Each structure stands twice: as C-alpha cells, then as structure tokens.
Amino acid sequence: MSHVDDGALHAYLDGELPSTERAALEAHVAGCPDCRARLTEERALVERASVLLGLAQPAERPAPPLHQLRQPRLMWRLRLPLAWAASVVLALGVGYSLHGPSSTAIPHAASPAVAREEDRPATRAPEDKAPASLGRQEFSRTNRPSDGLTSGVEAKAAMRQQAQPQPRDAAPPAVAAAPPSVTVAESPPSAAADLSALRGRLVATEWPIIRREPARRILGSEPVGVPGLAVRVIRRSPAGDGTVLVEQQLDSATVIQLFQRPATADVAGYAAPAPMRYDRQAAGLRERENADRLARFVGPLRVEIAGPLSQDSLNRLLEQVKPLP
C-alpha cells in the first residue's frame, strides 16, 4: 500500500473510515514510521482545530421547551404592535355594540404590515425573477402541516374565539347591518361582498376566528391555502357575506392573507371565472388602492391574496393555492 493521504488520516481519526480501509490503514501505519508520524501530527491538528472552534462558542443557555416554539418568538416581537391595535379595535367594538352607532367617530389604527402593503407601488414587475420570499428553499418544500398541528392551531383559535365577545357562526342580521367596526362602517352598507373595500385594513382583528368546520360550511368546500405553509388562523367576515380569510405564516415576520368565498357569491364584474385575472382588469373603475389586488378562481372559490410582499411574489403564491390538506 502506498502512503496514506491526509483525507484518509482525518477520516480515520474522525472514526469515519469504512472498516476495510481502516484495517488497511492501521496495517500500513504499523509498518511505516513516516505515516505514523503524520498520524500523530494530524491528530494534533484535529484536536487543535477543535479547541479553536471551542473558543468561538455562544454562551450556553437552556433551550426553551419545544412546545413553546410553535409560536416563534420572533413573530410575537414583531406582532406586538398589531396585538395592541387588536385590543384597541376590540375595545371599540365592544363600546360600539353597547352604545350603538352614534357613539363612534374614532379612526382605526393601521397595522405595520398594512402600512407596508399600502406603501408599495401599484406597478407590477412581471419580469422580476425569484423574489426573496420565494427563493428560500424551505418554503418550496411540499410537506404539509399535519392534522396534529392543525388541530393545535384550531384549539388555540377556539380559545381565542371564546375570549372574544363576537358571534361564532353566521353573523346575525344586526351585525351585518351595523358591524362593530369603524372600518366596515366606512363601506357602503350594500357592499357587504366587496372584499377589496375590506382588505388592506385591520381586517384581521375584526374578523371572528373560526374553526375549519364552519369555514368549510360557509364556503361549501375546503378552504384553500398555499401548500406547505402553516395556517395561522381562519376567520370569517363579520358581515356574514360568505367570505373566509385564511392567514398563513410565510416566515416569522410575514403573514399572508387569502380571502376566499364561493365564486357564485360574486358581485357583477367578477362573474366570469378566469384564472389569473386581476381586479384591475375586471373592474377598471376601481380606485388606485384597489387596482392591483390579485385574484384567482380556485375550484369553486374566488381567492384574493394580500400580504407585505411584492405583487410578483403574491402572484406566485396565489398560483400555488390549493385546498388545504
């Protein structure tokens, strides 16, 4: 056998040399003083490198319990302002229900995510390849959240729902006529089905959280979402107009919203199902704010997407939307 190369020596020292090669190496080293000396040197090198890396250690801190990771810490740090805004809206809603329409003239708080969305230019750049949010390898995996986690989310959703003084299933007519939120009150009363008017506002905090079952009932089919992304929460429109909102976690700081409702519930202007059609084209008279909403028909549902991402990224996500597993 010729002399042993460095790679084999290191693999041997690391205990990673296959057994046949190991035996051959040991036999050679036993009879070769040069290689024996090199083995000693390389052993010292391996140890030295390990010691050096040991100098660059983070301080040891205990790991948090695994179950706490289901709501990543990062997310809540960033979401605190939104939680605060949610409680304000909730308080307003309660006040509104108790005192009626005459007592509200308070502007609603805008969430940071919404502000970012509204700051985006209306122009779309279809040539813009590989947006950062989609280029990440982990998001393209097709593994889906299992029932275990989904039920965990639903359980949490149910808990939160119990804490909210809002009706659980179909909204009673009184709520539809005068929803307990300033935002919705801004819309024309007859435009209950106008998703775009509701979107981009503090929708998330005003829409009651529902479980999967009621969502299925409202839609008449499975709610849809982007495969592989965790479903954060499912909500329904407080206006009782058959709209369901699925919020999914893109990463710790980014939530996308998928507004969906049966296509048959659409108002004029949305009637013809055509894949990848934009509101801009469908309703040319809409104002700029609503001009670049992305919508698509997925099976029997009309789906709109919103989130603090570029139009191109949202478009790509929307293309992936499928019934939730």
Added chain:
Amino acid sequence: MPEDIADVYRSTYRALVRFLYRKVWDAERAEDLAQEAFARALVHKPENARGWLFVVAANMARDEARRAARERRHLTLLKSEPETVGTSPEDEIDADTKRTQVRAALDQLTPRDREALLLWDAGMSYDEIAAHTGLARGAIGTTLARARRRLVEAYDAGIEGGQHVARG
C-alpha cells in the same frame, strides 16, 4: 413524528445554535434562528429532521448575512456577551480576542471547507456532511483536513500578526 423532533431537539439544539452562532456571530440571534428552524420542523415534519434542520438553518443564516450586508449594520463585528465565563476584565478581553481571531481565521476558509468543518463540529457525520454540502463522501476527509489546517494556520498567523484585530 413529533416525538422524533423532540428527540432531535434535545440532542441537536445546542449544536444547531453553535453552528448558527459561527455564521451570524450573535448568540441571541443564533438562538432565535435555531428555534425558528425547529418551529418550522414541527410544521414540515421532515423525514430526516437533523439534516433538514441544518439545511434550513444554513439558508436562514445566509439570508441573514445578505440582509446584514445590505443594511450595513454589522459595523461592530461582535457583540460583547454578558454571559461570558470570564471573571475578570482581562479574561473577557482575552476571550473576545480569541473569538474574534477564530472568526477571522474561519473567514479565510473557502465557504465549502468552512461549512464542512462547522457541520462536523456540530456533530454531523461524514454522510450527513456529504448530503448537506453535495460533496462526495470520500472527499469529506480531505475537505476537513484542509479546513483544519487552514483554520489553525490562519489563527496562528493572526496571533503573530499582532493584536490589532482584538478591538472589534
């Protein structure tokens, strides 16, 4: 299976933090990223959780580094760690200096050599390193031999080159 991930969490969390720390050089950030990787693993339930976690963590660290470069907010190379074991200021300076020099030495490795070395030090096997890096298994020993030699040489050269690196 969640039980499997719980096992992996127990056995691999520290290693993942260490791996990430040597990429982002911020202990708290490394923990955040490691926890986020595990949170994602809970959702995705990958078959090979360990390998998956390190790939996700490496991607997150790379995104992080890009973002940091973009924002030019890494002017201070190292945060001083309040938890440093040193008891006297001299010890702390010493530990900081050494860490800075190890970091500088690691920076001199090629990305692939560095990745292999960090993965090995995080407890991954040659097979796992090969799967992660795309290198042939038979090349891992050579890669590690080169990475270790360069690390040690660069570190020693840094020490000899004076203490100017020390004040990060």
